Amino acid sequence: MRVGGEIDLVGAIVQTMRPRQWTKNLIVFAPLIFSGHIQDVGAILASVVAFGVFCLASGAAYLLNDVRDAHADSLHDVKRTRPVASGELPATVAVASAIVIAVLAVAVAFALARPVGVMTLGYLALQNAYTFGLKHQVILDVMSISAGFIIRAAAGAAAVSVAASPWLYMCAALLALFLGFGKRRHELLMAEDTVGSHRAVLDDYSPHLLDVLVATATSATIIAYSLYTFFSPTAAEHDYLMLTIPFVVYGVLRYVFLMYKHNLGGSPEEILLTDVPLIITILAWLATASVVIYLT
CATH class of the missing domain: 1.20.120 (Four Helix Bundle (Hemerythrin (Met), subunit A))
Incomplete structure (x- = not known):
């Protein structure tokens, strides 16, 4: 039962990280494709790692977001089934997981390239600003999401050492x-x-x-x-x-x-x-x- 419970907990963490949303991180491949480096195996691998970094970073951000919105989500017809809102994933576990995943993302990003690491830190800061304030500000809520795409694209360019247009x-x-x-x-x-x-x-x-x-x-x-x-x-x-x-x-x-x-x-x-x-x-x-x- 204990093993099954741990598996369920891991599943709840992954679900809260929103894997379907990771399609947004595909923007990191744009500099690779449009710079003409798609035939460079090293550049491809670097882009894949950068993609993984932002999947982890965005997943950590979603974990914190769901903890922040747990009460509101519990009152929503659809979002109340989310692991944190439903109580399936304890808030303390979600926060601890977010911290560990964010640290891992930053560590891998800096190992890939210092600029990618800096941009990952900036992305995490932006996501926290969104979760705890910007998403309640009209226009700025969507502009902050847009800024996240710019950071992803810039990180993709830095990963393959090209100057994106x-x-x-x-x-x-x-x-x-x-x-x-x-x-x-x-x-x-x-x-x-x-x-x-x-x-x-x-x-x-x-x-x-x-x-x-x-x-x-x-x-x-x-x-x-x-x-x-x-x-x-x-x-x-x-x-x-x-x-x-x-x-x-x-x-x-x-x-x-x-x-x-x-x-x-x-x-x-x-x-x-x-x-x-x-x-x-x-x-x-x-x-x-x-x-x-x-x-x-």
């Missing part, structure tokens, strides 16, 4: 804003007459405001990526990078369609992993970008 950071940040405001819109619509009962910051948003913010982020994301394909250092070496624009335009607009037609958007990672047209678009974009960068 500012355009790449801009695209990552704007895409995160797009997904973040879309998520807030979904949460607000789902809250209906009980707005603020769980996520207090929703009281400061309105459907119209979020529609405007989503539209703004949609346009900005498409424009920024289009400019990236013309004016970035990568584009200067590969004239046909612009051929990837249609895939990005369709992918973003497909996501907007799913948000407004099917009322999705509350779980971006689920959409990215289950919507077949979007998956095909992402794969086609990756294939086209790879051909342009490595075969032209």
